[in-house]
Amino acid sequence: MSLARTVCLLLFLFLTACGQDAPWNKAQAQGGAQFVTGSIGEPSNLIPILASDSSSSDISGLVYNGLVRYDKNLKLEGDLAQSWEVSPDGLQITFHLRRGVKWHDGHDFTSRDVLYTYRVTVDPKTPTAYAEDFKQVQSAQAPDSYTFRVTYAKPFAPALASWGMPILPAHLLEGKDITKSPLSRNPVGTGPYIFKEWIPGQRVILEANPKYWEGAPHLSRYVYRIIPDNSTMYMELKAGGVDMMGLSPVQYQRQTTGKEFLARFNKYRYPASAYTYLGYNLRLPMFQDVRVRRAITCAINKEEIIQGVLLGMGQIAHGPYKPGTWAYKPKVDNDPAYDPVNAKALLQEAGYRMGAGGILEKDGKPLSFTIMTNQGNDQRLKCAQIIQMRLKKVGIDVKIRVMEWASFLTNFIDKGKFEVVLMGWTISQDPDLYDVWHSSKTGPKELNFIHYLNPELDRLIVEGRGTFDMAKRRDCYYQIQEILAKDQPYTFLYVPDALPVVTSRIKGIEPAPAGIMHNFIKWYVD
């Protein structure tokens, strides 16, 4: 065993040799105005139109600007556009661009960049997933260096928000193949942070832009560490290796409560822009009866799911909007409350009778279905199990099937071969519901895969996206929420909370409806 002894001795020597004067000890003591955040995933491509993952947009969001952006109250405000006008008929938007903005390499930002970004996005050769909103544009012009004008064939309310798309530097990209551009790993933007370095699989480093038009960010360096495991990230947080991360409900409730922890860290909590739902395949006769769908919703105790799965870190969802946003209707009259007795009555009315084994039957067929969900999401699985238990109590037999994401989509969702799915949507800032709910979106690979067809809903969706009048839009979306609550094509389950934690070294954080990142450039260290 002398070998093992030697190894141990070497290790010990090594550890003690690295005493106080080792550079890592100094580096840790410094800290300074460096901000380290952890991410599960690695960015894929830093040319924003070519990437659709959240890691890429975390970085792009600090390196680039759009023409418009959402402020802390989720209202659109000018970003690279100082102001804009919508023509009275709602068909034309004229943006007046901010003057004196420079790209990180020193070039002037002008309307040419905006025009290029629009053109390259709609170019059929560009492999982007973001062309749809821009395809509604009939024509785009840049009358002078600081004016940009777009014309639409019909009024299109989400259009304005679509110009939040990060603007790309025309002088570096025009006439080149964007898919092979070095900018995808070495971006040049106009934003508050300048790209410095990307070490694949490890981290991306950004540095404050001293000439940023809103003023230089206080935190001089932004480090985006890739830590694929949530538990490891939590250890890094406690050891001081990262300054910010998103907590899971268990971590928030059970592992980050001590006095010592709360002195070192600030926890935040606000609704995330996402909801989880149970979606019924409306091609199946079983689910075409609205009474069955309403009965299922009545039988599910959403509050219990939130307590059990999210440890209370979330709120009940009644519809596709986030509580507190302008399109969200606070009190939805048609929403079925938790009421197992009513659930049984509704099923009775729909013709179901109690059969052998405590399972309801109609025409000799038991009321039984499978809830499918994707692998790797523990919350959804737990949620399905709680629903299974509740539905059993009213006489519905539920099986659960968990599948790998790719085969789940290809073999079941796309082919319409499912009964009930448990899935989630992110809630976009603009309340337009066309892609998920309009009856024209029921084709293969389209998002209305539950096949919900409702002409009244279609009319309201089209009306809502066809006007810039906020009061009118809100009215449409309020009516839509009532219809969805009455019809229950989905059982909307919950909106989880986002649970970020930031080291208390960082000051100046202002939680708002938009979360905490909205004033990141104003964060500072004492």
Added chain:
Amino acid sequence: MANYLIKRILMLVPLLLGITLITFTVIHLAPGEPVEMATAMSPKASAATRARLREFYGLDKPLHVQYGMWLSNLSRLDFGRSFAPDNRPVLDKIKERIPITISLNVIALILEFGLALPIGIMAAVHRDTLLDRAISVFVFVGFAVPTFWLALLCMYLFGVKLAWLPISGIHSLGSDQWSFFWRTADLARHLVLPISIATFGSLAGLSRYMRSTMIEVLSQDYITTARAKGVRERVIIYRHALKNALLPVITLLGFSLPALIGGSVIFETIFSIPGMGQLFYQGVMARDYPLVMGILVIGACLTLIGNLLADLCYAVADPRIRHGRG
């Protein structure tokens, strides 16, 4: 011997072709396509977008055409470009991840053989004593304890509580400005936990194997003869028995060659090590065909070479085999 070698090398070509054909078919049989994975459930992607992306990646062509194209590129050592949104050459992606994976695996392999062989010998020599049992328990604990759990416990103890070792990653922030000595020391510090845990977990197989071959050899007649002649026990064990007991280990070493470029996903994920395991896993999940095929081809080559080398070494080490084949 030379004839044998040439025959073996020629055999590798059809074998490799067969492997690529099968893996290519299997990966394309898996449901879902790269384009779909990138645009699934995205309200911003239309059918036209998808068609455009499929054309961009050449997925609109029939499968055999795709395979032919891939093969002809491969013959020019071009592994193609990744289907991930970064669209980088596959070889670049592999190149930046292979050094850390190989270094980790080589060190772990040396430690594994360096520790497991003596442990196995010791257990065999002291067969059925308390020491033997203690060793068995020790190596089986290492085998049975889930790596991720042990890793988290060690991270908490050495990283958070005692703050002796870094928790994850392979370099400290800002280490690029340090001198070469400190950079190396920093890397070594980062590797202590992963390598110790990897080695601990892999001791069982090899040491048990060593133990059983050693016991078998020790019961041979020539060992009894040596003992009868009054040869010292040390000499018997290390000169007479060990040489013969090590023969099968050569084969095991040959099998370890392809494992040098493979990484464990769980392991790399826990320690945030940007290695091959993660790359391959992400490639499979995103149906990044060129990347998956690239890694598989390299792995297949190494497996075949490893087998060949093991056979050759065996022939060199064991005169019976060498002379048997003439």
